[in-house]
């Protein structure tokens with residue numbers, strides 16, 4: 001049996017009395033495109049931060065590509081490409097230099113220009129990133145995620161700031177990456193795009209995986225129209241919408257962790 005790309009068992013993260021992630025049991029099979037959906041504050045970025053060892057779990061465990069994110073962090077980061085929700089570029093460094101930093105870190109022999117061409121930045125290879133628009137920064141971050149042909153791509157809100165060409169480009173990249181055998185795990189609010197690229201969807205709400213499956217399966221189980229979109233599934237399963245900024249008072253007696261950094 002192939003090792004799952006991602007497997008979590010009771011993965012939990014509390015910040016004080018806020019339960020950001022509540023006993024997540026998740027399996028993402030190798031080679032699939034898994035869309036991780038949920039309203040603001042559902043715990044999507046927290047999950048990604050835990051998988052990448054940017055924050056420590058309060059409870060539970062996870063493996064990524066069969067590796068323990070806490071014990072095998074270097075090996076893991078060598079094999080994972082990450083597009084964070086927000087990436088701050090170095091204003092004075094060119095796109096090429098940004099690529100070079102990742103290529104050197106991953107000891108890859110990728111050509112920065114080829115990767116930048118792949119994301120539509122061939123005209124901006126030597127321009128400082130400080131001059132980039134939001135969409136160009138997003139394309140640059142995507143090129144950086146692709147360095148070294150990662151076995152797993154983790155894309156946090158990959159469509160942010162992109163024009164329709166950029167959105168189509170992300171879709172193409174996802175298809176190319178899965179064609180060569182990579183797994184793609186992404187969170188997104190651009191629900192219309194999700195159904196075009198995902199094999200399976202997981203719906204996170206209040207830190208809990210409330211449902212998962214194929215879009216066709218959701219339509220059937222939730223008794224939605226045959227042409228119901230991901231939006232309808234999302235609304236059906238997460239009806240009370242955005243989690244309040246106020247912490248849920250579920251664990252007043254539980255010692256919480258201090259706020260930490262990572263993907264927001």
Ligand SMILES: Nc1ncnc2c1ncn2[C@@H]1O[C@H](COP(=O)(O)OP(=O)(O)OP(=O)(O)O)[C@@H](O)[C@H]1O
Pocket residue numbers: 015018019020038039040041042043044045046047243245258259260261264
């Ligand atoms: N460093 C932190 N300190 C305290 N609370 C945090 C921290 N990071 C996240 N949280 C809380 O954990 C919960 C889940 O947040 P998270 O960022 O994982 O949600 P999300 O699903 O990624 O949301 P969005 O779609 O808005 O990015 C929220 O209630 C959030 O306020």
